[in-house]
Amino acid sequence: MRGATWEFRIKLMAIEMDSKYDPVTSEKEVYDLWEKSGLFAPEKCEEIGLVKKENGVFSIILPPPNVTGTLHMGHAAMLAIEDVLVRYARMSGKKTLWVPGTDHAAIATQSKVESLIYKAEGKNRHDLGREEFLKRVDQFAKESHDTIVNQIKKMGASVDWNREAFTLDEKRNTAVKTAFKKMYDTGLIYRDFKVINWDPKGQTTVSDDEVVYEERDAKLYTFKYSKDFPISISTTRPETKLGDTAVAVHPDDERYKQYVGKTYEVNFVGTPLTIKIIADHAVEKDFGTGALGVTPAHSQIDWDMAQAHNLELKPVINEYAKMSVGGPEIQGKKTTVAREVIVELLRKDGLLEKEEDVKQNISVAERTGGIIEPLPKLQWFIDVNKKFVLPESKISGLPSGSETSLKEIMKKAVEGGQIEILPGRFEKIYYNWIDNLRDWCISRQIWYGHRIPVWYKDEKIAVGETPKESGDLPSSAEATEGWQQDPDTLDTWFSSGLWTFSTLGWPEKTSDLETYHPTSVLETGYDILFFWVARMILMTGFLLGDVPFRTVYLHGLVRDEKGRKMSKSLGNAIDPLLMSEKYGADATRLSLIIGAAPGNDMKLSEDKVRGYRNFSTKIWNAARFVLMNKAENYESAKLSEEQEKYLAEFESTKKEIAEHIDKFELHLAGEKAYHYFWHTFADIIIEAEKGKLKDGTQEEKAAAYKTLEAILLGSLKVLHPFVPFVTEAVWQKIRPEELLLGTNWD
């Protein structure tokens, strides 16, 4: 630490110890000091002898925030928790790496930019064209990235900026292409025409996990297609009935047995339909009339039934959720309008038998809020059930060369205890999700993201790289003559699934990959357990035959004081940056750690942050008091029995705190450290020694100071992971020759 570092140090020293502690100016300078020291990088820590590989390796890959805007309290909690773990590991002498990065968040970012452009210029992405639009998104992403990086620094995160990654950069693209090809070659990625979740608002497919349900009032209509049709059916969506090709009944249903196998030609509100009567166990006898109009093109279940019974497919709704067939009063109308028209026609013809009010869960696209329309489409999928051979495996219960499936990999990795999910109850939720998991639709019809690495020419297909078939073209030539790349992009979670190892250099065999993978901890919100955590386990299992991490620490969601989810539209969001500017990042961090048990949502109010700001001041003032009373030649002073007891008590408290951190009980560790410092060290020990410092003999004074300084220095270390800024600022007053960041915990 020389040169450039020095000016920062001088600046820092300029903050007089007898002035008030001002977190805002101090925190900025302290972070600069840390960054200049290079100690966020494990190599540097090794160089100064702080860490050794023999002491163990600790690694975390930061869950990359979306480049959709700014960080919120949830991010702040994540950064605080991870920074505690990382600083503690580093100070404990472990070779410690924390890799930062950002996520392109395909659909979220694209829709955000689309709406910004639309508001400002009244144009949509098609008006701009793919190239121009992507330029705009990149620009937005870049700005957003810069903001986020600044915010991460503000929170005090000791990440290794040299290794920063972006889910959509060159290296990650190589990883994505490599992963895609490998999965394609193994037969796990396939292209198929089937019913998928279509988001008419976002104009793209979405995966099952991106669909959320909202309960709404709906009407259940019971009617016959036409007068001469023998069976009544019930539906909440009469407009889809234009696409019916069958009516299904339960095989044991005596009411309908006589009709099964027959085919009827009917005229349904002006549209001719051919309806076959089939028997299927999926039908419930007691629901509605016990007969189900089968719409293979617009329902997942009906599609499955159509496959089993070899039924015709008849799409009647297009990608804009408008009717593509029907009479003039129906065709081209939105589904909701067509519904009313059809009901009216049925009523007029006397075909409508019943109309009931029901509660219905409707499917909504999580990101855009669009109402999901099941449509048949040609898309790319990952098969989660297909058996394949895993050539090399470190996964418990799956020896190298054994036959397995992606589902099984996801299960075994957790079942065998190789991955521990905290709190444990989420393991059950995880298994439950796997059991219900269907093939993962990975293609998206949006432009921002990793383009699907597949090229087509006539009947030929090339996967992984643009084919370079013509010999006289230079190797750099892209898109060789006549080959067309698939226009779609990949689900953002595809690239996120590779994150623990794509950030470490995979597919190259780097020493980072060797050293830091599997990572120690994945710390993230429980709301992305399926989206991300499960997909990482899937990808890592298949591509590396290993697990991505040892421990999954799931934090709760940060809510406002009334328990509502913080959101911009509600205006109830507490901005972590604003809190840090008012009360300091240290206070913000503590307020997010103490009183927050893993997996439980926490309520946060500004009062709580304010309360912890007082703690920073307390640390500053206690230190100031001790230093003001510095004694001479105190190093060799002999301590009294009571003073020895204080030291012993500190040591045991410290040990308890370490045990809590080891068990990921950060809220307990933080609280204990907080209480010890304030209510034992400041309130009891300092008070007890105060008199000796003032009026004692030289020996008494030296002994008192020695005791206080020892506990103060020790406390600073213990508190450092939780409140890094103020502890470092104080440390610099006492031991300016080194950084607290880089001292050993013991």
Added chain:
RNA sequence: GCGCGCUUAGCUCAGUGGUAGAGCGUUUCAUUGACAUUGAAAAGGUCAUAGGUUCGAUCCCUAUAGCGCGCACCA
């Protein structure tokens, strides 16, 4: 329908098989003294309800209620 969580001081929440803790709030007192961003103290809880296990249960088990959540179904 399947599963999960929560219910503890006025509020927000920790926690433990041995007659309960923190922060904020309230009340009283002290202090020009490192710190009013302080200290000392007080009030305030049949730890949701009912059974059971136990020498002993707020904690373990069972049931019930209220609130919340996940998944599935959703004709």
